[in-house]
Amino acid sequence: MRGGYARCGILSRNSLHSELSKHVILRLRWASSFSDLVCQCMGASPQAILSVLSGLALQPNFEGSLARNLIETTKSQIDNRRPWHDSRLPLPHPLEYDWRFSKATNSWILNVIKEIGGQQVEKILFVGTPTTALHAADSGFDARLLLAARSEDPVVCAVLEHAPTIVPYREWNVNDTLKVDVAVVDPPWYDSIALPMMAFAVRSVRPGGLIMWFGPDELTAPSSAEVFRDLSRHGSTLGLEKVELLDQRAHYETPFFEKRSMVAAGIFDVHPQWRTGKAWIARRSHYGVDTVEYTKAPSRWAEINVLGSRIRFDISAFDSERLRLPRFEILTLASRADPKRFGSTIWTSGNAVARMTGAADLWSQRESPLVSKALARVAREEAKAFNELMHSSEMHAKQAETDRKTRASVHPILYPSKPVRLAS
Numbered sequence: 001m002r003g004g005y006a007r008c009g010i011l012s013r014n015s016l017h018s019e020l021s022k023h024v025i026l027r028l029r030w031a032s033s034f035s036d037l038v039c040q041c042m043g044a045s046p047q048a049i050l051s052v053l054s055g056l057a058l059q060p061n062f063e064g065s066l067a068r069n070l071i072e073t074t075k076s077q078i079d080n081r082r083p084w085h086d087s088r089l090p091l092p093h094p095l096e097y098d099w100r101f102s103k104a105t106n107s108w109i110l111n112v113i114k115e116i117g118g119q120q121v122e123k124i125l126f127v128g129t130p131t132t133a134l135h136a137a138d139s140g141f142d143a144r145l146l147l148a149a150r151s152e153d154p155v156v157c158a159v160l161e162h163a164p165t166i167v168p169y170r171e172w173n174v175n176d177t178l179k180v181d182v183a184v185v186d187p188p189w190y191d192s193i194a195l196p197m198m199a200f201a202v203r204s205v206r207p208g209g210l211i212m213w214f215g216p217d218e219l220t221a222p223s224s225a226e227v228f229r230d231l232s233r234h235g236s237t238l239g240l241e242k243v244e245l246l247d248q249r250a251h252y253e254t255p256f257f258e259k260r261s262m263v264a265a266g267i268f269d270v271h272p273q274w275r276t277g278k279a280w281i282a283r284r285s286h287y288g289v290d291t292v293e294y295t296k297a298p299s300r301w302a303e304i305n306v307l308g309s310r311i312r313f314d315i316s317a318f319d320s321e322r323l324r325l326p327r328f329e330i331l332t333l334a335s336r337a338d339p340k341r342f343g344s345t346i347w348t349s350g351n352a353v354a355r356m357t358g359a360a361d362l363w364s365q366r367e368s369p370l371v372s373k374a375l376a377r378v379a380r381e382e383a384k385a386f387n388e389l390m391h392s393s394e395m396h397a398k399q400a401e402t403d404r405k406t407r408a409s410v411h412p413i414l415y416p417s418k419p420v421r422l423a424s
Helices: 013-028 034-039 046-056 062-076 103-120 130-138 154-162 191-204 228-238 256-264 359-364 369-389 393-406
Strands: 123-127 144-148 167-169 180-185 205-216 240-245 250-253 276-284 301-306 309-314 346-348 352-354
Touching: 013 034, 013 046, 013 062, 034 046, 034 062, 046 062, 103 130, 103 180, 103 205, 103 250, 123 130, 123 191, 130 144, 130 154, 144 154, 180 191, 191 205, 191 228, 205 228, 228 240, 256 369, 301 369, 309 359, 309 369
Parallel strands: 123 144, 123 180, 144 167, 180 205
Antiparallel strands: 205 276, 240 276, 250 276, 301 309, 309 346, 346 352
16 A cells, blocks of 8 residues: 555544543433443443443442442343344354444435435445345345455355345456445454455545445444544545545444353343444545555355354364364453454354364364254354344334333244255
């Protein structure tokens, strides 16, 4: 990449914690519950907010008393609203950094495109936003819909299966050949991935076309997104002009893997759409766009779907001495910064991991009765947890009105699954 980015306006991790502490203190006395407080903290994670409250709780003053009360509600009080999951799609997997927009946010994105683009929008490219593309197809959006895709991505495959009008686009190294009118981009919030995806999207838009992208909110603490979150200051390097920060924030549904992690950490009182992100729009300039190289290394992970649970194996982890069955642990964080992630060689879509040297041996014998039975047991445990914690699309329409009236917890649902297929 030519040019450079000045690292200004970015809070360090210590400064971010300090800003979050000030923010929590200001809103502490007005928060009716822990869930309410989280929704007022501009993308700060429940775990980070709980850490701030734990520090305040040590103080023998009014704020300390309020903090202790809210900490108690995280375990004794349950937010009965369930995250929504479209059962047409596979569950998000933590290794894909897959957070999906709420249905309301997807509708808002399409409305913004209509209002700003008007009748000139004939082609839209969706990058890292497969559910938005699916929502556009479901709503009959009047434009040609293109989805940046990887052939092996099960989420993209499901989107294309249910929306055949969407055109997959797999040529990631092209130079200015698409000429779309609008690109909608929501990359993982890591510079090493986000910047190449943004560069690809901008190069795919015609000069004067619209780019809409999403990034970390004010108090979100991604481990490595210093450049991406400050892109509005230096977007000209990527060919952006007339950059505008929108007033409305994007809301994300809590994925199953994150919801399960919070429960494992003893945090129950959290709104299903607590995670928010900033939204920007800009125009593609008429000047050249810098190239940001992204070379995807061959993945060491292989995946199978067992009863709807996506289980990945590190096929580089061999142990030829003997075959061992895995012992799983549910991670209490859904972050790349979690030190417990390291050494994991088997990983499920419920954020359960196993650390063993023989993951590749299990993968090679995944169809054997012993291994398939062990994997089915793990999948059934995740199915039970899903039914307790999540909302499916089938139940959503029937239960929404009841939830609004009674505030009762939803009934158990069928886990979105396919027949057990242990072959790759």
